[in-house]
Amino acid sequence: MASSLTCAGVVWAFLSFLCAAASCVGFFMPYWLLGSQLEKSVSFGTFRRCSYPVRDESLQMTVMVEECGRYASFQAIPSAEWRICTVVTGLGCGLLLLVALTALMGCCVSELISRTVGRVAGAIQFLGGLLIGSGCALYPLGWDSEEVRQTCGNLSNQFELGTCHIGWAYYCTGGGAAAAMLLCTWLACFSGKKQKQYPY
Numbered sequence: 001m002a003s004s005l006t007c008a009g010v011v012w013a014f015l016s017f018l019c020a021a022a023s024c025v026g027f028f029m030p031y032w033l034l035g036s037q038l039e040k041s042v043s044f045g046t047f048r049r050c051s052y053p054v055r056d057e058s059l060q061m062t063v064m065v066e067e068c069g070r071y072a073s074f075q076a077i078p079s080a081e082w083r084i085c086t087v088v089t090g091l092g093c094g095l096l097l098l099v100a101l102t103a104l105m106g107c108c109v110s111e112l113i114s115r116t117v118g119r120v121a122g123a124i125q126f127l128g129g130l131l132i133g134s135g136c137a138l139y140p141l142g143w144d145s146e147e148v149r150q151t152c153g154n155l156s157n158q159f160e161l162g163t164c165h166i167g168w169a170y171y172c173t174g175g176g177a178a179a180a181m182l183l184c185t186w187l188a189c190f191s192g193k194k195q196k197q198y199p200y
Helices: 007-028 080-106 115-144 146-151 168-188
Strands: 033-037 040-044 048-056 061-070
Touching: 007 080, 007 115, 007 168, 033 146, 040 061, 040 146, 080 115, 080 168, 115 146, 115 168
Parallel strands: none
Antiparallel strands: 033 040, 040 048, 048 061
């Protein structure tokens, strides 16, 4: 099976896939911020949440529904910063996934990835990582929303967690983006083989 990638390019392709997978899984999972409410574990992502309070009329009290799901609409996301974070991070994950799948195809298809294409792919990965990094930086700005304050002991504010703590999905998303920006962008410069010159 012919490949258009150098040895460094094969490493780049698989590393790109791992970085994209880490960022996408972290982005989708609602474990960016962890806390508790009414003695139940609560977690938030940018557009998903696990465990939420509802009013039980038969018991005349508020109870926690222990389920995970996304918010009913884009406007239902607790803060404007989290809405922007959702769009920016989702776009960055899409770019990383696009480059990763193209790189993996380069392992099987000859003359798909040239040196120029590899460098352009690296630039797209850098942009994707930058977008995800921006989303991760914006996320703490939404910690002053009412939903988060209820979960974090009414002590949270922008860049102040209160009784909550950062979850593994936040680190997974940011770590995948950082590796894509630093390692994959550099490896992409050496990924493509020099194309043959045909005498016509």
